[in-house]
Amino acid sequence: MEFVAQFIAQHPIMVVSLVKIAVLLFIVMTALAYLTWFERKVVAHIQSRWGPYYVGAHGLLQPLADGLKFLFKEDITLPTSDRFVYILSPFLALTLALAAIALIPFGPPSVAVCGQPVYVIANVDISLLFVFAITSIGVYGVALAGWSSNSKYPLLGGLRSSAQMISYEVSLTLSVIGVVLMAGTLNFNSIIEAQRGYWHIHSIPFFPHWNFIPQIVGFLCYLTAAIAETNRIPFDLPEGETELVAGFHTEYSSFKFAMFFMAEYANMITVSCLATILFFGGWLSPFPDSWTWTFYLPGVGLLALGAYCLYDAIVGMRGLHRIQLGVVTALALGMGALCLLPQVRPLIEGPFWFTAKMGAFLFFYVWTRGTLPRFRYDQLMSFGWKLLLPVSLANLVVTSFVILLRHG
Amino acid sequence: MSLPLLLFFACAAAAVAGAIMLIVAREPIHSALALILVMVSLAVLYLLLGAEFIAAVQVIVYAGAIMVLFVFVIMLLNAGAEERTHWSKIAPWAGLPLAFFLLLCLAHFLGHSAIGRTIANGSGAPNTAVSTRALSEMLFRDYLFPFEATSILILIAILGALVLAKRDE
Numbered sequence: 001m002e003f004v005a006q007f008i009a010q011h012p013i014m015v016v017s018l019v020k021i022a023v024l025l026f027i028v029m030t031a032l033a034y035l036t037w038f039e040r041k042v043v044a045h046i047q048s049r050w051g052p053y054y055v056g057a058h059g060l061l062q063p064l065a066d067g068l069k070f071l072f073k074e075d076i077t078l079p080t081s082d083r084f085v086y087i088l089s090p091f092l093a094l095t096l097a098l099a100a101i102a103l104i105p106f107g108p109p110s111v112a113v114c115g116q117p118v119y120v121i122a123n124v125d126i127s128l129l130f131v132f133a134i135t136s137i138g139v140y141g142v143a144l145a146g147w148s149s150n151s152k153y154p155l156l157g158g159l160r161s162s163a164q165m166i167s168y169e170v171s172l173t174l175s176v177i178g179v180v181l182m183a184g185t186l187n188f189n190s191i192i193e194a195q196r197g198y199w200h201i202h203s204i205p206f207f208p209h210w211n212f213i214p215q216i217v218g219f220l221c222y223l224t225a226a227i228a229e230t231n232r233i234p235f236d237l238p239e240g241e242t243e244l245v246a247g248f249h250t251e252y253s254s255f256k257f258a259m260f261f262m263a264e265y266a267n268m269i270t271v272s273c274l275a276t277i278l279f280f281g282g283w284l285s286p287f288p289d290s291w292t293w294t295f296y297l298p299g300v301g302l303l304a305l306g307a308y309c310l311y312d313a314i315v316g317m318r319g320l321h322r323i324q325l326g327v328v329t330a331l332a333l334g335m336g337a338l339c340l341l342p343q344v345r346p347l348i349e350g351p352f353w354f355t356a357k358m359g360a361f362l363f364f365y366v367w368t369r370g371t372l373p374r375f376r377y378d379q380l381m382s383f384g385w386k387l388l389l390p391v392s393l394a395n396l397v398v399t400s401f402v403i404l405l406r407h408g
Numbered sequence: 409m410s411l412p413l414l415l416f417f418a419c420a421a422a423a424v425a426g427a428i429m430l431i432v433a434r435e436p437i438h439s440a441l442a443l444i445l446v447m448v449s450l451a452v453l454y455l456l457l458g459a460e461f462i463a464a465v466q467v468i469v470y471a472g473a474i475m476v477l478f479v480f481v482i483m484l485l486n487a488g489a490e491e492r493t494h495w496s497k498i499a500p501w502a503g504l505p506l507a508f509f510l511l512l513c514l515a516h517f518l519g520h521s522a523i524g525r526t527i528a529n530g531s532g533a534p535n536t537a538v539s540t541r542a543l544s545e546m547l548f549r550d551y552l553f554p555f556e557a558t559s560i561l562i563l564i565a566i567l568g569a570l571v572l573a574k575r576d577e
Contacts, residue, residue: 014411085438129465136467147437
């Protein structure tokens with residue numbers, strides 16, 4: 001015990017970082033699990049179905065059941081596969097996808113413990129480049145899974161996905177450089193700070209000073225390239241089930257498959273976080289600072305959610321489901337009341353707006369999946385190279401010219 | 409032992425092990441993986457020296473772009489395991505002592521170079537921590553002409569590759 005105390009006294013930064021990593025990992029894993037629930041629910045409602053309904057109230061315990069099912073299924077490894085690479089690739093995919101989240105600031109750096117900002121694990125000078133570095137080696141998880149399975153559908157899926165990811169990574173990176181030029185920095189917190197403020201029309205606050213408006217072309221390029229980069233519909237050719245069974249993860253079962261699944265959702269979260277930070281002001285509030293009533297929105301929102309759950313528990317549910325929804329009600333009401341406390345409010349505001357914007361992007365992702373059909377492979381490639389790349393390049397050139405004209 | 413030193417030895421060992429694996433492995437994909445390991449460990453070493461930008465670019469360009477193309481081509485060609493040759497008879501007698509001699513020479517000259525002396529004097533590694541801004545000012549102001557000349561050289565190389573790869577006509 002003495003050794004532990006000494007270690008904590010000597011390395012406060014490391015201890016704080018470890019705690020932050022543990023907490024964030026827990027939150028992200030839970031979010032990943034419930035993202036599957038969210039996706040199934042939204043797609044179901046788009047298609048006039050109910051979605052998961054029986055495991056827990058509104059299917060809220062479905063992710064838990066799915067996780068347990070994955071854990072207890074038989075783990076099949078093909079005798080013809082390259083064993084080391086076969087086992088390595090799901091780990092590679094998941095760890096890299098999770099590592100990128102370490103650089104995302106979920107709240108302002110002013111909230112700090114022991115001089116360390118609470119809402120970000122690693123606040124480095126060039127966080128944007130680091131995220132791109134991590135995501136750029138994320139391709140290997142998919143490509144190597146396809147190769148090591150030693151089977152034709154996974155190989156084709158792996159080939160498709162590496163080609164697709166290389167192609168769209170170029171436009172993804174180029175579309176973001178306009179934002180970097182405007183902010184003059186690669187650090188996430190500084191990029192967010194550069195978006196503080198409001199556009200006024202006749203001194204009436206009109207729209208927040210986010211990069212979304214001046215960089216609208218870059219934003220649209222980013223959004224498209226991001227969907228392709230995460231292999232989601234309409235760009236999900238690497239795992240198009242009508243053509244390739246399940247693509248690169250056809251030969252994976254049990255928890256190895258679950259790891260690929262979680263990696264895909266973690267990548268979705270990373271890409272949504274990046275869109276929030278770069279184009280929508282990150283943890284900044286969408287309302288001007290002079291509107292003091294907006295400070296109560298997080299608490300009021302949670303209280304409203306709690307009230308709805310209470311109504312639903314009493315009117316719509318019975319038996320065990322009513323108790324489960326009661327627990328959700330108690331949590332939401334308690335959190336809402338906590339968020340209204342004047343001491344907690346400034347702490348919770350940044351993460352609240354960040355999560356709200358990120359949630360909007362995640363909804364957009366699911367919405368696209370429920371709406372659009374899949375591209376053909378040649379369409380995908382010509383779209384990426386012949387349209388997206390020139391447009392993002394042109395956006396870059398125009399942005400640099402405007403900045404040059406303004407600052408001389 | 410401090411954490412940076414521990415990280416240095418771990419990554420240096422990983423880099424050396426990766427380099428050996430690269431030569432020894434029979435499957436081309438395993439060689440490519442070993443090369444990726446070398447590049448990523450080198451990136452961590454750059455990071456330990458304080459060169460954040462170089463580390464990120466090392467990973468993006470080498471591990472993330474060039475090696476992906478390598479792996480892609482190996483997968484596309486479906487290259488099988490390499491055939492083994494019989495061990496060369498001269499290698500153990502001439503090659504190993506020569507390699508050892510080369511290592512000694514390198515160690516000697518590095519030890520007597522400016523970097524080696526500063527480390528030996530106990531003043532630590534020279535301050536290589538360059539901010540991204542300073543690096544860009546060096547590239548785009550002080551060495552603008554060589555930089556642009558290099559980009560034209562790369563453009564010509566791309567054109568050459570296109571001409572060579574074109575089959576029509």
